[in-house]
Amino acid sequence: MAPEIVVIGGGPAGSISAALLARNGARVRLLERAHFPRYHIGESVATSCRAIIELAGALEKVDARGYQVKEGLLLRWGAERDWVVDWPEIFGTGAQTSWQVDRADFDHVLLRHAASQGAEVTEGAQVKRVLFEDGRAVGVEWTHEGVTSTTRADHVIDASGRAGVLSARHFRDRRQHDVFRNVAVWAYYKGGSLLPRTPRGGIDVISSPEGWYWVIPLADGMFSVGFVTHQDNFLRRRQDCPDVERLFLDFVQESDTVRELMADGEFQHDVRVEQDFSYAADSFCGPGYFLTGDSACFLDPLLSTGVHLAMYSGMLSAASILALHDGDVAEPEALSFYETLYRNAYARMFSMVAGFYEQYRGKATYFWLAQRLARGRYPELVRRPEPVPMRSAPDSEAFAALTAGALDLDDARRAGGADPLAAEVLAAQVAPRATARDRFDAATGLYLRTEPRLGIGRVTETART
DSSP states (O other): OOOEEEEEOOSHHHHHHHHHHHHTTOEEEEEESSOSSOOOOOOBOOTHHHHHHHHTTOHHHHHTTOOEEEOEEEEEOTTSOOEEEEHHHHHOSSSOOEEEOOHHHHHHHHHHHHHHTTOEEEESEEEEEEEEETTEEEEEEEEETTEEEEEEOSEEEEOOGGGOIIIIIISOOEEEEEEEEEEEEEEEEESOOOOTTOOTTOEEEEEETTEEEEEEEOGGGEEEEEEEEEHHHHHHHHTTSSSHHHHHHHHHHHOHHHHHHTTTOEEOOOOEEEEEEEEEESOSEETTEEEOGGGTEEOOGGGOOHHHHHHHHHHHHHHHHHHHHHTSSOHHHHHHHHHHHHHHHHHHHHHHHHHHTSTTSOHHHHHHHHHHHTTTOHHHHOOOOSSOOOSSOGGGHHHHHHHTTHHHHHHHHTTSSOOHHHHHHHTOOOOTTOOTGGGOOTTTOEEEEOSSSSEEEEOOHHHHO
16 A cells, blocks of 8 residues: 655655655655745755756646756855855756745645645645644644644654644754844845856855845845845844844945945845754754755854755655655664654755854865765865866865755765766766775765665665676
8 A cells, every 4th residue: 555644845855755756656645734835035056956856757837937057156265265166167057057046936846746746735724733643644633624624644744844743832942042042134136146156046155244245136136135034133233223124224324345246236124034053953853754955954154055955855855755655664774864864965965154254264174074975085076178268166066065965965875886966967977997895975875866766775785896
């Protein structure tokens, strides 16, 4: 029989996991408390998401929406001159692009796609609690239009975002990271510009003594502009301003760079504020359940990792459930596979972002940190065109692979040979001399498999030797 899955939440993590499971024969019910489309911040998308979206069968639908194509980023950070991370120049041309999206529209496209793949989607559904029997998640209790229902399931995927049905409300095991007790304040402009060397559609990240700014180009000439600062500074400054709109405009005026970029833009007035407290749950999964996306962990938006971590964890949860159902792995193995890969992805991004907040560090230090986090794997993730017309410094390769989400996808498939998903997102080929042993994780021998069916593969004894 097909496994029965309940997914809580219809953001990128929930929609990707639901679509992948439904495409592979699972019976999926997705419960979303809002009615889409609904506003959400997090417009800048990593290239890893493009391959995951294609794996879920939604790439043509997303491409058709006309989002701003994104090919990298430019950082004006600390005392450094501008440094550019241009994905096509570093990885090669082809699939090394993503988008700057309207999240209300983007999330709606993904949710509708999950429904088109066979997931039963209910909007306006409020999950009250996850049901447990003998320590195992066995379903959910939820309400819709005043009616309370109970749905049993073989597995529950908590993609409820920062609301955290399991981590915040049931287990109460979230741990805040004091280093990132930040507040983000942002708004939109019609018109504006980017710094001259910014890759096509790239995000500009600009530091200041009290925080940092983002400038994101969107479709139709719109720009998302935000400022992130420590909570203490925000509260102190807020006391001296009549409203958050005045405070936001003051922040923009205080940056020579951002003020100039938005000089020809028309301010759209709708200012938003969000406390950006980063956190991680003690456990990302357990018997019968998986926490995906922001339900499991949340990180400062400096490197635009949110959508990547959401989709990556959604894909891993779907693969783990399908592998369990197919009998390819035992449940402890599937849970360890998921926990290890997702937590490693979060920890690597956390380490890099924490390093950035020490603004006295130079570019070379960030690149060195990225190389260390890549564990020496970055050269084989990169296929540079010949000759190499690099605007980006060669030692930026590992940093580019990290910000593109490539290192995480490589982690997921590194126990096996070349995998179509990794090959596409990295635009690279494993050298012919590389074997399964070269990528074998001695601890488990498990790796993400995308063909002929999504799941978890296991390195054979022959391959090990």
